[in-house]
Amino acid sequence: xxxxxxxxxxxxxxxxxxxxxxxxxxxxxxxxxxxxxxxxxxxxxxxxxxxxxxxxxxxxxxxxxxxxxxxxxxxxxxxxxxxxxxxxxxxxxxxxxxxxxxxxxxxxxxxxxxxxxxxxxxxxxxxxxxxxxxxxxxxxxxxxxxxxxxxxxxxxxxxxxxxxxxxxxxxxxxxxxxxxxxxxxxxxxxxxxxxxxxxxxxxxxxxxxxxxxxxxxxxxxxxxxxxxxxxxxxxxxxxx
Amino acid sequence: xxxxxxxxxxxxxxxxxxxxxxxxxxxxxxxxxxxxxxxxxxxxxxxxxxxxxxxxxxxxxxxxxxxxxxxxxxxxxxxxxxxxxxxxxxxxxxxxxxxxxxxxxxxxxxxxxxxxxxxxxxxxxxxxxxxxxxxxxxxxxxxxxxxxxxxxxxxxxxxxxxxxxxxxxxxxxxxxxxxxxxxxxxxxxxxxxxxxxxxxxxxxxxxxxxxxxxxxxxxxxxxxxxxxxxxxxxxxxxxxxxxxxxxxxxxxxxxxxxxxxxxxxxxxxxxxxxxxxxxxxxxxxxxxxxxxxxxxxxxxxxxxxxxxxxxxxxxxxxxxxxxxxxxxxxxxxxxxxxxxxxxxxxxxxxxxxxxxxxx
Numbered sequence: 123x124x125x126x127x128x129x130x131x132x133x134x135x136x137x138x139x140x141x142x143x144x145x146x147x148x149x150x151x152x153x154x155x156x157x158x159x160x161x162x163x164x165x166x167x168x169x170x171x172x173x174x175x176x177x178x179x180x181x182x183x184x185x186x187x188x189x190x191x192x193x194x195x196x197x198x199x200x201x202x203x204x205x206x207x208x209x210x211x212x213x214x215x216x217x218x219x220x221x222x223x224x225x226x227x228x229x230x231x232x233x234x235x236x237x238x239x240x241x242x243x244x245x246x247x248x249x250x251x252x253x254x255x256x257x258x259x260x261x262x263x264x265x266x267x268x269x270x271x272x273x274x275x276x277x278x279x280x281x282x283x284x285x286x287x288x289x290x291x292x293x294x295x296x297x298x299x300x301x302x303x304x305x306x307x308x309x310x311x312x313x314x315x316x317x318x319x320x321x322x323x324x325x326x327x328x329x330x331x332x333x334x335x336x337x338x339x340x341x342x343x344x345x346x347x348x349x350x351x352x353x354x355x356x357x358x359x360x361x362x
Numbered sequence: 363x364x365x366x367x368x369x370x371x372x373x374x375x376x377x378x379x380x381x382x383x384x385x386x387x388x389x390x391x392x393x394x395x396x397x398x399x400x401x402x403x404x405x406x407x408x409x410x411x412x413x414x415x416x417x418x419x420x421x422x423x424x425x426x427x428x429x430x431x432x433x434x435x436x437x438x439x440x441x442x443x444x445x446x447x448x449x450x451x452x453x454x455x456x457x458x459x460x461x462x463x464x465x466x467x468x469x470x471x472x473x474x475x476x477x478x479x480x481x482x483x484x485x486x487x488x489x490x491x492x493x494x495x496x497x498x499x500x501x502x503x504x505x506x507x508x509x510x511x512x513x514x515x516x517x518x519x520x521x522x523x524x525x526x527x528x529x530x531x532x533x534x535x536x537x538x539x540x541x542x543x544x545x546x547x548x549x550x551x552x553x554x555x556x557x558x559x560x561x562x563x564x565x566x567x568x569x570x571x572x573x574x575x576x577x578x579x580x581x582x583x584x585x586x587x588x589x590x591x592x593x594x595x596x597x598x599x600x601x602x603x604x605x606x607x608x609x610x611x612x613x614x615x616x617x618x619x620x621x622x623x624x625x626x627x628x629x630x631x632x633x634x635x636x637x638x639x640x641x642x643x644x645x646x647x648x649x650x651x652x653x654x655x656x657x658x659x660x661x662x663x664x665x666x667x668x669x670x671x672x673x674x675x676x677x678x679x680x681x682x683x684x685x686x687x688x689x690x691x692x693x694x695x696x697x698x699x700x701x702x703x704x705x706x707x708x709x710x711x712x713x714x715x716x717x718x719x720x721x
């Protein structure tokens with residue numbers, strides 16, 4: 123599914139004034155591509171991800187997922203969209219402490235009311251895809267940082283999403299593990315024809331992306347140059 | 363219950379501690395309920411076991427409460443009540459507190475004499491100079507059927523030992539009216555009339571006409587002064603225990619829910635509905651309460667059985683399904699109410715907080 127963000131503006135209350143987090147941002151991300159959003163702290167990149175994830179309603183603008191405007195949906199409807207169409211990969215620490223790696227995936231199916239036997243097969247397949255079958259019965263405290271991050275990626279795919287939103291996937295990992303996670307995301311995006319949007323603070327990892335969008339003070343500053351992005355990829359982003 | 367069950371398994375220590383608190387409070391409530399019922403029975407069983415559905419008292423003077431000790435019904439009113447439409451039977455009962463002694467054993471005890479006309483349906487085996495003793499009265503006086511006892515200066519024969527009726531914590535002796543103490547009543551007067559009625563009896567109209575006050579047997583227990591004050595105190599203790607349990611459980615689940623608000627945010631972010639999360643949270647509370655109250659009820663019933671086995675009638679304790687199950691059910695209900703307080707946290711958690719940097 124194509125994600126199209128059109129002229130998005132988001133402000134937060136800041137005392138008696140309002141702080142602009144996103145300022146007329148537009149972009150398009152196509153299926154099978156990995157779009158990286160970079161920028162300094164406070165630039166609005168996580169806010170952009172949160173709007174795309176339907177976790178925040180923007181002040182103005184549209185978030186179109188295959189033509190449907192997510193910004194206009196009710197809370198119940200956005201929960202359904204997140205349950206059925208969007209996969210979210212959180213930061214490493216965001217696993218449920220009492221659940222094993224397998225259960226972290228199964229809970230997604232349970233929330234959706236799916237058949238649990240079929241879900242178990244799918245979850246084991248996904249754990250296999252991220253190389254964690256031997257760790258299926260381990261809880262987060264028994265996994266390494268890289269393993270935990272791979273569990274969150276597998277969990278993000280459990281609802282077979284068309285849009286995968288990834289939040290700082292390498293923030294708690296050392297370089298080799300971070301690169302391995304990015305390679306995995308790259309591979310899954312291509313193999314499963316996902317529309318992947320990834321927020322990252324690390325410019326070293328941008329070569330993995332098909333498109334890079336840099337945010338500064340809530341505005342799209344530049345497109346990454348050809349040194350960081352492979353030639354031939356398309357990134358549509360504009361500022362007003 | 364997917365996450366709830368795994369939380370219960372994972373945080374064993376915390377839930378075991380809380381479960382132990384629920385178990386102990388339940389045990390205390392069930393034991394107190396058994397004791398309350400036992401004491402209530404010691405106060406009222408002679409009344410509640412009467413084969414009657416209503417009791418007629420003389421109407422109390424204005425400003426006075428209805429009481430067994432104040433009621434006095436004349437023979438003419440007794441006869442009038444027997445002829446009221448819808449009244450199947452109207453049996454006068456004179457109740458008196460006195461002392462009796464076993465003529466052979468030399469033992470004496472305070473007893474409650476329930477005096478009825480010889481041949482009354484309330485105590486068919488009672489006759490002139492023939493009395494029926496409750497088992498506790500017989501034990502206190504150390505007499506058996508066929509022995510004689512001295513009652514208000516008269517020697518009477520124990521016709522039978524039957525039942526375990528008590529009134530105002532005194533064992534009951536059923537006697538003929540002429541063998542009973544006057545207890546301050548005019549000869550021929552009764553304390554109450556035990557009525558058996560059909561549904562169509564207009565009791566209020568009869569009360570109005572005859573200057574009496576008719577209550578159901580259950581309502582009439584308020585006329586036993588010692589029962590009202592004793593039962594009120596014990597019931598207050600039970601209510602406080604229930605309130606404490608609801609507060610403790612509510613506090614536990616509030617802290618627990620606040621602690622896991624980050625996980626609730628993740629579940630919301632991945633699409634869990636509020637209903638799903640509420641069901642999970644309440645299910646967890648229900649599981650904890652069910653296990654805790656089951657263990658507490660089992661422990662209390664074991665202690666109750668031991669009390670009955672070793673202390674006999676010395677400790678008034680009733681071990682019955684209502685005293686075991688009702689406190690447990692109330693504990694679960696109030697515990698869920700307490701846990702429901704924590705649900706506000708579940709509904710108010712913002713899924714946005716799951717995205718660590720988007721705050």
